[in-house]
Amino acid sequence: MKIKNNIAVSDNGFVFNPGSGESFTVNPVGLVMLNMLRKGLSQSKIVATIIEEYNIDASSVERDLNDFKEMMRQYRLMQHDDE
Amino acid sequence: MTVKRTYERPVIKKLESNMPNKFGMRTIYEPVTHLEENAVKDLISEYGSPLFVISETKIRKNYSASRQAFETRYPRVQFAWSYKTNYLDAICNIYHQEGSWAEVVSGFEYDKAIRNGVNGSKIIFNGPDKSEEDLRKAVTNNSLIHIDHLDELYLLQDIARATKQRPKVAIRVNMDTGVFPMWDRFGFNYENGQAWDALNKIMFSGQMDLVGLHTHIGTFMLAPSAYAVAASKLAHLAQSVLTKYNHEIKYIDMGGGFASKNTLKGSYLPGSDISPSIDDFAEAITSALMNSDYRPKTPPLLIIESGRVLIDDAAWLLGTVLANKRLSDGRRSVILDVGVNILFTAFWYDHKITPAQAFTSYTEDTALYGPLCMNIDVVRENINMPMLNKGDQLVVHHVGAYNMTQWMQFITLRPKVVLIDEKFKVHVIRNNETLSILTDLEAVPSHLVDFEL
Numbered sequence: 001m002k003i004k005n006n007i008a009v010s011d012n013g014f015v016f017n018p019g020s021g022e023s024f025t026v027n028p029v030g031l032v033m034l035n036m037l038r039k040g041l042s043q044s045k046i047v048a049t050i051i052e053e054y055n056i057d058a059s060s061v062e063r064d065l066n067d068f069k070e071m072m073r074q075y076r077l078m079q080h081d082d083e
Numbered sequence: 084m085t086v087k088r089t090y091e092r093p094v095i096k097k098l099e100s101n102m103p104n105k106f107g108m109r110t111i112y113e114p115v116t117h118l119e120e121n122a123v124k125d126l127i128s129e130y131g132s133p134l135f136v137i138s139e140t141k142i143r144k145n146y147s148a149s150r151q152a153f154e155t156r157y158p159r160v161q162f163a164w165s166y167k168t169n170y171l172d173a174i175c176n177i178y179h180q181e182g183s184w185a186e187v188v189s190g191f192e193y194d195k196a197i198r199n200g201v202n203g204s205k206i207i208f209n210g211p212d213k214s215e216e217d218l219r220k221a222v223t224n225n226s227l228i229h230i231d232h233l234d235e236l237y238l239l240q241d242i243a244r245a246t247k248q249r250p251k252v253a254i255r256v257n258m259d260t261g262v263f264p265m266w267d268r269f270g271f272n273y274e275n276g277q278a279w280d281a282l283n284k285i286m287f288s289g290q291m292d293l294v295g296l297h298t299h300i301g302t303f304m305l306a307p308s309a310y311a312v313a314a315s316k317l318a319h320l321a322q323s324v325l326t327k328y329n330h331e332i333k334y335i336d337m338g339g340g341f342a343s344k345n346t347l348k349g350s351y352l353p354g355s356d357i358s359p360s361i362d363d364f365a366e367a368i369t370s371a372l373m374n375s376d377y378r379p380k381t382p383p384l385l386i387i388e389s390g391r392v393l394i395d396d397a398a399w400l401l402g403t404v405l406a407n408k409r410l411s412d413g414r415r416s417v418i419l420d421v422g423v424n425i426l427f428t429a430f431w432y433d434h435k436i437t438p439a440q441a442f443t444s445y446t447e448d449t450a451l452y453g454p455l456c457m458n459i460d461v462v463r464e465n466i467n468m469p470m471l472n473k474g475d476q477l478v479v480h481h482v483g484a485y486n487m488t489q490w491m492q493f494i495t496l497r498p499k500v501v502l503i504d505e506k507f508k509v510h511v512i513r514n515n516e517t518l519s520i521l522t523d524l525e526a527v528p529s530h531l532v533d534f535e536l
Contacts, residue, residue, distance in 0.1 A: 015095065023098040027445035027470070030093035056090035060472075067409055068093040074413045075097060 299338025422453025
């Protein structure tokens with residue numbers, strides 16, 4: 001699964017899905033993760049980047065990243081890799 | 084070495100433009116990091132989590148405000164602390180120091196009041212369950228016995244006859260005050276004449292001293308006007324006794340049931356906005372008494388048995404986040420170490436709950452669950468909370484009434500209760516339970532001691 005190509009993300013965490021017209025907000029850590037997901041970075045790379053920059057352990061980040069991706073899937077902001 | 088940034092769980096929230104809150108109320112509060120000069124994290128570190136914390140300052144302030152509300156409106160007022168609301172000895176003694184009598188509803192509570200040093204003549208004995216032994220004790224101690232039913236009235240007559248003592252009695256009266264539900268299971272009904280019949284029986288028996296009339300019209304009452312109706316009806320009964328028997332009723336006991344500032348489940352507005360003030364209740368009751376047709380030589384003592392409104396906002400329950408979970412419908416759920424076994428009032432109220440550490444403006448709709456492996460263990464079904472992590476601490480507000488009496492030892496052991504005194508010093512007033520406290524009460528028959536697995 002990857003972030004849909006047409007999703008617009010502003011620098012201050014405003015997310016717009018032109019396909020559905022729905023808008024979202026993400027918090028600063030969510031924005032960092034979202035931008036890395038859009039660039040297609042692997043899960044392990046994202047986790048490594050976060051623990052380098054923030055005061056948090058790897059297992060917590062991995063758990064939160066999976067949860068974050070699940071929420072985006074439920075909000076239909078993700079698509080299958082072959083779509 | 085570079086300082087790492089503070090991490091907050093990532094969250095994405097859909098913007099709902101079509102569902103504005105028409106009252107524009109904030110659902111997020113400021114973090115509560117300290118309770119009367121004591122840091123929440125220090126309290127939990129020292130005394131464990133969960134932890135009940137009670138403020139002596141707040142209790143005395145509430146009592147003083149309530150007493151003032153009634154005493155500025157009526158010449159003779161007496162408060163009686165409702166033991167069932169919170170019968171920890173230290174708490175009862177604060178109210179007794181302030182001048183409160185004791186209001187008890189069982190032999191256990193009666194013995195607790197005596198043990199606390201309350202003079203028997205200043206104990207009001209209510210409730211439907213008074214054993215013969217309880218009644219004999221209360222009669223000997225000159226306690227004020229509020230008769231709940233005819234069987235109790237006849238038993239008291241027998242005791243009076245056998246002991247040649249004169250019990251000091253009142254009857255509890257139930258009545259229609261215009262509110263639903265009408266409490267008619269306790270005492271004698273006013274409208275159908277039961278109450279008047281009971282009063283006649285007492286007066287005709289000549290073996291008891293009829294000293295008072297009592298009512299307690301309901302719980303978490305939001306309508307002061309109902310108390311005005313109740314006070315008028317009791318005053319009318321008192322005047323009927325005076326007219327027929329030339330006998331003055333010495334006191335009118337209006338019970339309690341005044342709403343606190345908690346928010347009842349299903350209420351559209353928070354309790355802090357809709358619950359009447361203690362002055363509203365005082366105004367309704369005292370005006371009705373002053374304007375009634377009861378004209379004794381001495382105005383009857385007005386007894387108030389308030390519990391909840393005097394203590395609810397004087398206590399907090401501290402807890403810790405055990406885990407985060409995502410429910411199948413996408414909602415966030417947080418598991419706390421605070422369950423309904425110690426927070427019984429979670430069944431009645433949407434408790435205000437605040438994090439005990441700083442948080443950002445990002446929030447999620449969250450279900451707060453307790454630690455019990457039971458589906459009913461829901462602290463808040465839906466509350467807007469910031470990003471909570473395992474180990475974060477929370478403060479549950481307004482938990483002083485009924486939780487420390489109705490709590491149950493179920494699945495987990497009950498925690499410590501501490502009191503912050505007026506100089507902000509912390510005292511343990513009830514220790515946490517241990518396994519041995521429970522197992523000491525048990526016995527295993529010899530044939531069940533050994534087993535092989």
